[in-house]
Amino acid sequence: MSKQFPRVDLILPVAAILFLAAQPVISARASSLPQAGPAVSPAATAPGVELPCHRIPNLPEAAEWYFSPDGEYLIGNAKGPSDTAYHVYISSFDGQDIRRINDKGEDACSYFFPDGKHVLWTSTRDWPDLPKGNWHDANDYPQGAEIYSSDTRGGDVKRLTNNKVYDAECVVAPNGQWILFGRQIDGKMDLWTMDIDGSNQTQITFTDDWQEGGAQILPGGETIITRAWKRQDQGRGRGMMPMQIFTLKRDGSARKQITSDEATHWAPYPAPDGRHFAYVRVLAEPGGRLNWEIYLRNIETGEERRLTYDPAFDGFPSISADGRWMTFSSGRGGKPEERALFQHIMDISSLGVGPRRGQTYGGERIPSSDHQRRSEVTRRSGAGKYLRSIPRSNER
Numbered sequence: 349m350s351k352q353f354p355r356v357d358l359i360l361p362v363a364a365i366l367f368l369a370a371q372p373v374i375s376a377r378a379s380s381l382p383q384a385g386p387a388v389s390p391a392a393t394a395p396g397v398e399l400p401c402h403r404i405p406n407l408p409e410a411a412e413w414y415f416s417p418d419g420e421y422l423i424g425n426a427k428g429p430s431d432t433a434y435h436v437y438i439s440s441f442d443g444q445d446i447r448r449i450n451d452k453g454e455d456a457c458s459y460f461f462p463d464g465k466h467v468l469w470t471s472t473r474d475w476p477d478l479p480k481g482n483w484h485d486a487n488d489y490p491q492g493a494e495i496y497s498s499d500t501r502g503g504d505v506k507r508l509t510n511n512k513v514y515d516a517e518c519v520v521a522p523n524g525q526w527i528l529f530g531r532q533i534d535g536k537m538d539l540w541t542m543d544i545d546g547s548n549q550t551q552i553t554f555t556d557d558w559q560e561g562g563a564q565i566l567p568g569g570e571t572i573i574t575r576a577w578k579r580q581d582q583g584r585g586r587g588m589m590p591m592q593i594f595t596l597k598r599d600g601s602a603r604k605q606i607t608s609d610e611a612t613h614w615a616p617y618p619a620p621d622g623r624h625f626a627y628v629r630v631l632a633e634p635g636g637r638l639n640w641e642i643y644l645r646n647i648e649t650g651e652e653r654r655l656t657y658d659p660a661f662d663g664f665p666s667i668s669a670d671g672r673w674m675t676f677s678s679g680r681g682g683k684p685e686e687r688a689l690f691q692h693i694m695d696i697s698s699l700g701v702g703p704r705r706g707q708t709y710g711g712e713r714i715p716s717s718d719h720q721r722r723s724e725v726t727r728r729s730g731a732g733k734y735l736r737s738i739p740r741s742n743e744r
């Protein structure tokens with residue numbers, strides 16, 4: 349993940365987390381953040397108001413979480429009291445039902461299958477003798493990282509990759525038929541796809557200069573959104589490491605650069621409307637202090653709205669299938685010396701990025717069955733109401 353960067357990865361190896369506060373986190377998926385952010389317009393750093401958000405109760409230090417298809421649960425990395433490393437956990441939306449999925453090795457990126465009954469995750473559990481590596485340093489990614497699927501209680505584990513190279517940053521396609529992931533060979537990161545049983549592993553990017561990763565799939569199921577940095581920038585010191593966001597088709601064709609200014613554009617996550625995505629921009633505040641903030645951007649027009657306004661790290665945004673909630677990892681509210689990240693949920697229902705009929709980005713259509721499923725997501729458990737009943741984590 350990120351090199352010399354603040355790390356708090358999600359994937360984070362234990363010790364890594366400790367730094368977080370002062371230096372934000374980054375994860376495998378998001379990996380490699382630049383250290384010094386590019387200049388930002390004054391408007392971007394002006395005080396603003398956040399939508400209501402709440403910290404998920406009971407979860408220990410956590411980062412990089414994703415919603416289940418029905419929005420009732422989330423999956424991500426956390427480090428519980430008895431853990432010596434970050435592991436994959438599943439938590440209910442309200443933090444009342446928390447389970448560890450794996451307890452061996454060190455875990456990283458995870459994701460729900462659209463059936464809500466299976467999950468995908470990354471771990472070094474089967475290579476205890478390989479060097480641990482560093483999830484944040486692209487020059488030292490854990491070569492023992494493999495991708496697994498299991499049920500939502502950690503049973504029925506199936507290993508999908510088996511090699512001594514880094515495999516991580518994995519997501520499942522909206523139709524549940526294929527998996528998108530990142531693999532690093534000879535220091536080069538590229539995107540790959542495979543069937544859900546691990547067969548047909550296929551490389552889809554072949555870019556010697558750009559290092560892709562942290563990719564997601566748009567709701568139509570045919571377009572991928574990813575961030576990438578240039579290999580030549582990977583060794584940059586405390587200056588900056590520009591990152592840009594691209595879209596491409598699932599076979600690697602039709603590559604298109606979405607962002608262009610000299611900034612760090614990191615951790616893109618598509619909204620269910622197929623037209624917007626959330627991402628993280630690293631701001632250089634007055635005095636040179638870095639601040640990771642989350643933005644929502646229209647893919648085609650480039651119109652943006654800043655969603656977080658907090659001096660602490662805010663990153664790893666992901667959005668529920670109904671477009672009502674965004675979860676993200678943040679160091680807000682903690683003591684500076686703790687440097688820990690915790691998982692928060694923001695009510696973004698007012699932004700109108702939920703499922704919509706008709707064409708999405710690139711002329712794709714969300715399959716009607718999937719559209720219906722996303723539209724029908726409701727929180728029958730009342731967890732959303734519960735969450736709203738606890739103090740906001742951004743009350744000012």
Ligand SMILES: [Ca+2]
Nearest residue numbers: 493511513515
């Ligand atoms: Ca591997």
Ligand SMILES: [Ca+2]
Nearest residue numbers: 640658660662
């Ligand atoms: Ca922030």
